[in-house]
Amino acid sequence: MAKIVSLPEAVATVRDGDTVALGGFTIARRPMAAVAEMIRQKKKDLFLVMAQGIAEDIMIGAGLSKMVLTPYLANEVYGLGFCFRRAFEKKSILVDDCGQAFHISSFLAAEYGLPFFPSIAAKGSDIYNPAYDGFKELRGKDLRLPAKKYAVIEDPFWGEGKIVLIPALRIDVAIIHVQQVGEKGTVRIYGPQGTDTSLLHGCKRVIVTCEEIVPEEELRGVPELNAASGLVVDMIAHVPWGAHPTPCAKYYDMDEEFLRAYVEASKKEDSFQRWLEEWVLSLPDHHAYLKKVGLSEAQRLRAEAHLGYAPTARREEK
Amino acid sequence: MNYSLRELMTIVAARHISDHQIVFVGTGLPLVATLLAKMTHAPNVHMLYESGTVDPDLQELPRTVADARVCHKAAYCRTVGEINLHYLTHGRVDLGFIGGAQLDKYGGVNSTIIGSYLEPKVRLSGSGGASDIVSLAKRVLVIMNHEKRRLVERVDYLTSPGWRAYKWPEGSFVPRQEAGMRPVGPWKVITNLGILDFDENTKEAYLAYYYPGVTKEQVRENTGFAIDVSRAQLLQIEPTDLEIKLLREKIDPTKRIL
Numbered sequence: 001m002a003k004i005v006s007l008p009e010a011v012a013t014v015r016d017g018d019t020v021a022l023g024g025f026t027i028a029r030r031p032m033a034a035v036a037e038m039i040r041q042k043k044k045d046l047f048l049v050m051a052q053g054i055a056e057d058i059m060i061g062a063g064l065s066k067m068v069l070t071p072y073l074a075n076e077v078y079g080l081g082f083c084f085r086r087a088f089e090k091k092s093i094l095v096d097d098c099g100q101a102f103h104i105s106s107f108l109a110a111e112y113g114l115p116f117f118p119s120i121a122a123k124g125s126d127i128y129n130p131a132y133d134g135f136k137e138l139r140g141k142d143l144r145l146p147a148k149k150y151a152v153i154e155d156p157f158w159g160e161g162k163i164v165l166i167p168a169l170r171i172d173v174a175i176i177h178v179q180q181v182g183e184k185g186t187v188r189i190y191g192p193q194g195t196d197t198s199l200l201h202g203c204k205r206v207i208v209t210c211e212e213i214v215p216e217e218e219l220r221g222v223p224e225l226n227a228a229s230g231l232v233v234d235m236i237a238h239v240p241w242g243a244h245p246t247p248c249a250k251y252y253d254m255d256e257e258f259l260r261a262y263v264e265a266s267k268k269e270d271s272f273q274r275w276l277e278e279w280v281l282s283l284p285d286h287h288a289y290l291k292k293v294g295l296s297e298a299q300r301l302r303a304e305a306h307l308g309y310a311p312t313a314r315r316e317e318k
Numbered sequence: 319m320n321y322s323l324r325e326l327m328t329i330v331a332a333r334h335i336s337d338h339q340i341v342f343v344g345t346g347l348p349l350v351a352t353l354l355a356k357m358t359h360a361p362n363v364h365m366l367y368e369s370g371t372v373d374p375d376l377q378e379l380p381r382t383v384a385d386a387r388v389c390h391k392a393a394y395c396r397t398v399g400e401i402n403l404h405y406l407t408h409g410r411v412d413l414g415f416i417g418g419a420q421l422d423k424y425g426g427v428n429s430t431i432i433g434s435y436l437e438p439k440v441r442l443s444g445s446g447g448a449s450d451i452v453s454l455a456k457r458v459l460v461i462m463n464h465e466k467r468r469l470v471e472r473v474d475y476l477t478s479p480g481w482r483a484y485k486w487p488e489g490s491f492v493p494r495q496e497a498g499m500r501p502v503g504p505w506k507v508i509t510n511l512g513i514l515d516f517d518e519n520t521k522e523a524y525l526a527y528y529y530p531g532v533t534k535e536q537v538r539e540n541t542g543f544a545i546d547v548s549r550a551q552l553l554q555i556e557p558t559d560l561e562i563k564l565l566r567e568k569i570d571p572t573k574r575i576l
Contacts, residue, residue, distance in 0.1 A: 025369045028384030074443035076382050077345055077574070081443070088441040097430060099449035099477075100368060101407070104399040120407065122449035124497030126476045131489075132435050152486075162498040191371035192384040229517020229547045249386035250373065256381060 002185025002208075002233040005287055007040045007242075010207045010235045011037040014046075014173055019144050020065075021050040021107075021169075021203060023176030024246065025194035027075050027259065031057040031177040033242040034209055038064060040280065047144050049106075049169050050195065054246065054262065058079035059092060061303050062270050062280070067094045067135075069169075071103040078256075082266040096134035096149065099127050101168055107195045109168030110202030114150075116165045123162065144170065174203035177243045178227070179251055180305070181208055182216035185230020191249025193227060200228040209239040211251045215307045240299050241290055258293070319562045323510045324576055326353065326529055327461070328565060329557045331415070331508050334459055339407065340364045342451055345383050347461055348415030353379075353569045354561060366405055371395040379574055384463055402447070414455030416448040420473040421462050423522045423543045425480025425504035425514075427452070428473035435475050445477045445536045452478040457505045462565040464509035470535045470542040480504050481521035493521070511537050512553065514545075522546070527553035 014020065024030040035055045038046075039062045048056050051070035054072055059065050061083030073081040087093035088133055098106075101121035109117040119145065126132055133139075133149045146167035155163050176196050180188040189196055189206055200206055219226055242248075245255035245262070265275035283289050290296040303309050321329075324347075331351035335341060337360040342350045344367075352377060356363045364373045365496045369384035374392035381387070389395050390556030405411055418429035419442055431446055452458050460480075462468060472491075476484060481503030483494040495501040503521060507514035512528035524546040525537050534547040 025382075025384035027382045027495040028369070057526040070444055072444040072446040080441075085441040089438055097444055099445040100398065100447040101402055101453075104402055108399055121443070121453045122478075123453065124476070124485065124492075124494055124499050125445070125449045126430070126435070126484065127445060128447060128486045129484065130487050131433075132475075191386045191389055192371055193382060194369060195398050197397050198399065201323060247381065247385055249389065254381045254385070279321065299511065 002230040002236050004183065004213065004236045004238070007033060007209065007239050010034070010209070010237045011041055013205065013207070013235065014038060016043060017045045018172040019047040019049055019170060021173065021174045021199050022048070022055050023050070023057075023178075023194060023196045023199055024243065025192060026053040026072070027078070027246050027254070029137070029177055029191065029194070029243050029248050030246045031175045031209055031242060032244060032246060033045050033239045033289070034175045034177070034207070035059060036280045036286070036289065039276070041170055049171060050199070053081065053086070054259065056084045057266060058276070060084050060087050061266065062276055064099045066092065069096045069098060071098050071100045078259055079263040081262070083272060086269065094134050094138070097127055097132065099125065102127065102150075104195060104198070105166035105236065106169045106255070107198035107202060109166065110171060111198035112202075114168060115227045117169050119164045119166050120160075123164065126165070136228070147276045169202070171203040173207065174199035175207045175209070176199055176200065177209045177239070177248070179211050179248060179295070180214050180219065181210040181233075181236050182219045182230065183213055184216050185233035186219045187225050187228040188214055188219050188225060189227045191317070197227055200296065201232055205234050206232055207235045207237070208233050209237045209242045211240055211242070211248060212304055212306075213238050218306045239286060239294050240302070244293065244295070319557070319559050321557050321562055323529065325510055325562065325571040326555070326557060327510045328576065329561050330513065330553070330555065331459060332358070332561070333459060334506070334508070335360050335413060336380055338362045340366060340410055341456060342366045342368070342406065342411045342414040342447070343366065344415070344446070345380060346417070348381040348417070349379065350401045350565065350569055350575050354564055357564050357568070366401055366411065368372055368398060368401055370397050370401055372401070372405070374456065380572060402450060406450055409454060409456065411451070413457045413459065414451035415452055415459050415461060417461045418448065418477065419468065420478070421469050421507060422473045422482075423471060423484040423545075424478060425460060425472055425507060425516060425523060426476050426482065427460060427478040427480070428475045430475040432474055448478040452480070453499055456502070460504050460507040462507060462509050464511040464537065464540050466540050466542045468542070469540070480564070481516060483540055511540060512550070518548070524561065527551055529553055530555070534552060
């Protein structure tokens with residue numbers, strides 16, 4: 001049963017060494033406030049399996065993870081993931097490359113509680129080069145990993161040739177930032193959902209941070225629009241602007257200047273460290289971050305979608 | 319009207335899109351080309367976004383592939399898995415675009431690494447959906463800047479195979495169907511100097527067209543493998559004022575991409 005907690009309380013349940021999947025997609029609706037909190041709480045040795053963009057790039061740069069499974073890690077047209085790039089080139093991180101179909105197959109298997117999922121994509125690619133299995137040395141020893149990267153069978157049913165079997169990921173914790181959550185944990189996501197449906201149903205523990213906590217009946221009026229019930233959510237944290245600087249559909253757009261400044265700073269180790277100090281480590285919490293970005297006043301006044309006004313109790317929050 | 323080679327390349331790509339096609343697009347130049355096609359000769363083109371949306375009516379260039387902009391008047395919006403499986407895996411995608419850092423002479427693309435994978439020089443973004451697109455879309459257009467260091471005999475890492483692919487586990491470089499892939503490789507490669515096609519027998523890329531203001535010699539000099547330019551023709555193309563105007567004023571007025 002989902003319970004409402006603070007962001008630091010939710011993040012405190014992430015254990016060193018956990019396999020972690022962060023919601024959203026590339027540089028959209030990423031759980032950025034939770035990422036900052038994980039850095040403040042000095043998490044370490046996390047295995048990141050949704051490695052896609054800025055969220056993972058910051059975590060790698062801050063030293064929280066030395067192991068990632070990724071189909072793509074960059075900031076789209078804004079630039080490469082430079083912390084990831086540096087770590088890869090210095091070999092201070094273990095990376096297993098996959099393609100999008102491989103990646104979603106491993107999530108779908110997890111989502112449905114199946115041991116593996118078949119794929120027909122990318123067969124002649126270096127993604128399947130046995131010598132390039134980034135976790136080769138750890139398989140059979142590190143219990144977070146499947147015994148093999150993949151297996152191939154001949155289609156036993158329709159004679160469609162070689163089918164690749166992609167092992168399920170076993171994910172300890174998912175952290176997903178969404179627009180609305182009911183007080184019992186019903187999840188409503190607007191805009192492209194990335195792999196969030198898989199993460200909501202396929203991880204041992206699910207933390208959802210949200211723009212708004214709304215009455216359940218608001219969301220239960222049209223249940224088919226919901227991404228998950230509260231039955232699969234463990235913790236809810238109310239974190240307005242929790243995806244900043246990435247966009248959160250219907251709530252705010254991308255803060256492009258902020259993202260560009262991050263990408264620029266991330267190009268060099270020392271400027272990244274300065275960025276990290278300025279925007280994460282020197283700030284005690286998300287409120288301080290919003291204040292520094294210049295959003296705290298706007299948030300105080302922002303009306304809640306289901307009410308049409310900003311409730312007094314929230315307006316008096318610091 | 320004057321135009322840059324990058325604008326010309328975009329217009330050439332747009333003209334390769336037919337009306338009513340289902341096109342798998344990302345951000346960047348392929349999106350600009352698709353929007354141009356939609357505003358000119360292909361008003362009923364249907365765009366798919368790997369982030370989870372089907373057939374949106376874009377009003378402006380998205381900031382990210384998972385932007386709310388890619389949901390505008392979309393017919394459907396759900397998950398990455400659904401787009402990949404419902405459309406790509408099902409073989410419903412008529413045309414997909416990919417780009418990358420290196421291209422081999424069989425149209426294979428590298429978007430993962432420069433240097434050896436185990437001793438890397440430069441780490442790039444990785445596959446994204448590209449390796450799936452070249453496996454499952456009916457037709458694939460590769461979009462590349464034409465440079466000697468990019469068009470090479472063999473790429474450093476074969477992210478998205480062309481007409482030849484690796485057969486695992488032994489790693490022999492074979493015609494793609496022998497590696498278990500569909501027998502259809504990339505359709506064409508559109509560069510900023512011309513259009514490459516693939517020889518019917520050898521499946522090697524050759525220069526089919528070069529753009530006005532470009533010479534065959536220039537193409538040869540800027541290609542890292544021995545390229546056949548003997549069949550090349552000057553591309554008889556005159557971008558219309560409307561195309562240039564749409565690119566500059568309507569689709570990409572702030573020069574995000576072009």
